[in-house]
Amino acid sequence: MRQPTSAALNLVTKNVHLYLIKPSQYDDDGYVVRHWRGVLPSNTLACLAGLTQDLIDRKALGASTQIKMHLVDEAVERVPVRRICRSQRVPHTKTIVCLVGVQTNQFPRATDLALQFGQAGLTVMMGGFHVSGYLALRPDLPAEIQELISAGVTIVKGEVEETWGDLLRDAITGKLKPLYDFLSNKPDLFDKPVPLISKRYLRRFVARNFGTLDCGRGCPFDCSFCTVINVQGRKMRFRSAERIAAAVRRNFQVHGVTFYFFTDDNFARNRNWEAIFDALSCLREIENIPVEFMMQVDTLSWRIPNFVEKAARAGCQTVFIGVESLNPENLKAAGKRQNRVDEYHSLIEAYRRLNISTHVAYIIGFPCDTPDSVRQDIICLIEQVRPDHASFFMLTPLPGSYDHLRMLRLREWMHPDFNLYDSHHEVTVHPHMKNGLWKENYVEAWRRFYSLENMKAVLRRSASRAYWNNLLRFLWYRNSMETEGRHPMMCGFVRLKARRDRRPGYPLPTRWQYMKVRARELRAQLAASIRVLLEMQEVWLQTRHPSAAEQFVAEELHRIQMAARGRLRLADEQLAHLRAKVRFPALHVPSKIQLLWAKWYPLLAPSRVYTRADLDCFWRATWQHWKQRQWFRIQPHRVAFNMFRDAQLLLMFFFHMARAQ
Numbered sequence: 001m002r003q004p005t006s007a008a009l010n011l012v013t014k015n016v017h018l019y020l021i022k023p024s025q026y027d028d029d030g031y032v033v034r035h036w037r038g039v040l041p042s043n044t045l046a047c048l049a050g051l052t053q054d055l056i057d058r059k060a061l062g063a064s065t066q067i068k069m070h071l072v073d074e075a076v077e078r079v080p081v082r083r084i085c086r087s088q089r090v091p092h093t094k095t096i097v098c099l100v101g102v103q104t105n106q107f108p109r110a111t112d113l114a115l116q117f118g119q120a121g122l123t124v125m126m127g128g129f130h131v132s133g134y135l136a137l138r139p140d141l142p143a144e145i146q147e148l149i150s151a152g153v154t155i156v157k158g159e160v161e162e163t164w165g166d167l168l169r170d171a172i173t174g175k176l177k178p179l180y181d182f183l184s185n186k187p188d189l190f191d192k193p194v195p196l197i198s199k200r201y202l203r204r205f206v207a208r209n210f211g212t213l214d215c216g217r218g219c220p221f222d223c224s225f226c227t228v229i230n231v232q233g234r235k236m237r238f239r240s241a242e243r244i245a246a247a248v249r250r251n252f253q254v255h256g257v258t259f260y261f262f263t264d265d266n267f268a269r270n271r272n273w274e275a276i277f278d279a280l281s282c283l284r285e286i287e288n289i290p291v292e293f294m295m296q297v298d299t300l301s302w303r304i305p306n307f308v309e310k311a312a313r314a315g316c317q318t319v320f321i322g323v324e325s326l327n328p329e330n331l332k333a334a335g336k337r338q339n340r341v342d343e344y345h346s347l348i349e350a351y352r353r354l355n356i357s358t359h360v361a362y363i364i365g366f367p368c369d370t371p372d373s374v375r376q377d378i379i380c381l382i383e384q385v386r387p388d389h390a391s392f393f394m395l396t397p398l399p400g401s402y403d404h405l406r407m408l409r410l411r412e413w414m415h416p417d418f419n420l421y422d423s424h425h426e427v428t429v430h431p432h433m434k435n436g437l438w439k440e441n442y443v444e445a446w447r448r449f450y451s452l453e454n455m456k457a458v459l460r461r462s463a464s465r466a467y468w469n470n471l472l473r474f475l476w477y478r479n480s481m482e483t484e485g486r487h488p489m490m491c492g493f494v495r496l497k498a499r500r501d502r503r504p505g506y507p508l509p510t511r512w513q514y515m516k517v518r519a520r521e522l523r524a525q526l527a528a529s530i531r532v533l534l535e536m537q538e539v540w541l542q543t544r545h546p547s548a549a550e551q552f553v554a555e556e557l558h559r560i561q562m563a564a565r566g567r568l569r570l571a572d573e574q575l576a577h578l579r580a581k582v583r584f585p586a587l588h589v590p591s592k593i594q595l596l597w598a599k600w601y602p603l604l605a606p607s608r609v610y611t612r613a614d615l616d617c618f619w620r621a622t623w624q625h626w627k628q629r630q631w632f633r634i635q636p637h638r639v640a641f642n643m644f645r646d647a648q649l650l651l652m653f654f655f656h657m658a659r660a661q
């Protein structure tokens with residue numbers, strides 16, 4: 001990396017506000033998508049924050065240049081456009097805005113932001129997979145990119161671990177070029193600064209102990225729908241195990257982070273996997289740092305000697321696997337030759353045996369898919385392959401993938417609006433699923449997989465370590481689909497909208513119009529969220545694993561009942577509890593009176609409730625009476641009683657959920 005050369009410029013610019021902004025996407029009504037709480041923090045933000053902090057610590061941009069870094073993730077907070085534009089008005093201050101990690105579906109929003117900042121005279125740069133992939137396979141400059149460059153926005157192609165300092169120096173001195181191309185110069189990651197966790201940023205997410213880290217980049221395979229190979233390359237690069245372990249240790253001690261999403265596209269092909277797993281195992285076993293993680297792997301990973309065993313020992317909680325399709329013809333067409341459909345079940349079992357949850361990625365819309373074949377394949381996925389979770393995607397020709405290049409060359413129709421390239425919209429014409437049938441089948445796949453029956457089946461076969469992890473993911477996924485109809489990976493909790501954050505070209509509603517629509521939406525979303533919560537509570541009641549003491553009491557009761565030839569007296573039940581007390585001293589032994597009451601009032605023994613069906617039935621009937629104005633049929637004492645029971649069950653649900661975290 002070049003050393004600081006421009007001492008003179010520091011006399012002019014003393015303070016630099018560096019805004020790293022991860023843009024969001026517009027929804028189908030043109031509003032910016034934002035949530036009160038997100039689920040997955042952005043790794044690109046963390047990566048660039050790590051690189052910047054390293055420059056600051058080393059004073060690599062000159063001793064007198066003060067860099068103030070601001071992280072803004074538009075998925076969970078509003079971009080303070082006016083404040084950012086004003087920040088440069090202070091003398092000797094420069095504001096640099098970086099639109100980071102811009103994916104194709106975020107490109108239209110990123111463009112609108114870039115143009116606003118550019119008009120205010122700020123220095124603006126944009127990077128990420130869209131620009132890198134779009135320009136990787138095309139010799140020409142597409143019109144959208146040309147427009148940005150003409151507006152003074154600098155476009156950065158490729159990864160910047162070795163060039164971030166140079167870029168910032170050019171930005172501070174006003175010498176930025178219109179386009180930087182680092183694609184052919186991929187950085188070695190081994191000893192580069194690791195992604196930096198920010199506590200302030202994590203506060204905007206559901207789980208504050210959640211961090212991200214990319215332990216390596218690249219993938220040796222050849223899938224035609226994937227952009228990774230054309231941007232990060234086929235040659236695997238990786239970080240040192242010692243640096244990863246040091247970051248995990250520090251993040252635990254300073255921020256309490258214990259769970260990671262290792263964002264590598266294919267951890268199994270990271271040549272350093274064994275050293276990384278060993279280092280994590282040491283942290284867990286010797287330093288008592290309870291680190292856990294999820295990672296992405298390929299379908300052959302389970303065959304790598306010791307891989308699954310070492311992953312489990314290192315704290316792997318979930319693997320995300322690209323099975324993509326159950327139809328071998330589809331896999332062949334997509335160049336995914338490494339996937340063997342007949343081995344999928346063994347693959348899932350290999351991980352499940354060691355209590356690692358399995359989450360498969362499944363694409364709908366390959367050339368051989370038809371409505372019938374998709375339906376059959378999803379049933380087969382649920383009944384025979386039996387993964388714990390599935391994420392469905394609509395096949396999308398992402399710029400930077402061979403699919404996109406082929407369609408461009410053949411001049412096939414692709415939707416001109418990149419905002420829709422989120423694998424959740426139809427952006428091409430499918431030969432066998434026209435007129436909305438493709439989306440219908442895609443939505444049906446989600447519904448079928450996340451049906452109450454399948455969720456219960458998954459939870460019943462989950463080991464207790466994986467149980468709450470699986471249940472919470474179900475809650476997140478169902479909530480995303482039922483409340484907003486959005487892809488869970490692009491959704492958080494409680495949708496927020498700002499009246500003015502609307503896509504250019506959409507009318508700006510008056511305050512009154514906006515409030516009316518929002519009130520309706522919020523009411524519908526609240527109702528959907530409550531429905532999902534109650535459904536998940538029922539799933540939990542029907543599948544929850546009894547504690548060791550509960551199990552013991554049940555077995556004792558059964559034994560006594562058998563001995564008494566089917567007659568069970570209250571005294572027998574108390575005897576079972578007393579025996580359990582000998583083995584589990586902390587167990588509360590109910591008195592005879594309590595047991596008697598508990599027989600009639602589940603209220604006094606909520607742990608014996610295994611369904612909320614009677615409650616649901618009562619509330620449905622009460623609601624009917626209310627609607628038909630038959631108020632005399634509503635019994636206030638029963639309403640109060642059942643409200644109390646409901647509150648008690650809900651508390652118990654939350655209590656168990658919190659205890660599992």
Ligand code: B12
Nearest residue numbers: 042043044098100101103104125127128159160227423489
């Ligand atoms: C992790 C991940 C996610 C996570 C994101 C959360 C997280 N924890 O980060 C989740 C699961 C939510 C996700 C969701 C989706 N993802 Co995703 N995801 C990834 C993945 C595997 C890793 C991202 C990452 O951390 N990369 C490492 C960072 C450091 O790389 P980077 O972003 O490219 O940044 C480097 C450079 O580009 C550069 N840079 C970036 N920005 C800037 C800015 C400036 C100014 C400069 C100078 C440099 C610069 O510097 C960085 C360091 O070198 C990538 C694949 C990949 N290998 O990157 C896919 C990927 C980004 N995802 C992709 C897609 C399509 C999606 C979804 C649409 C799929 C879906 N329907 O769910 C959604 C969209 C979500 C959204 N709206 O953001 C595509 C994007 C392709 C495209 N052209 O848009 C990718 C490339 C995967 C693929 N197979 O093609 N994803």
Ligand code: SF4
Nearest residue numbers: 219221222223226265
């Ligand atoms: S295995 Fe995954 S990361 Fe690798 S090329 Fe295929 S889709 Fe992309």
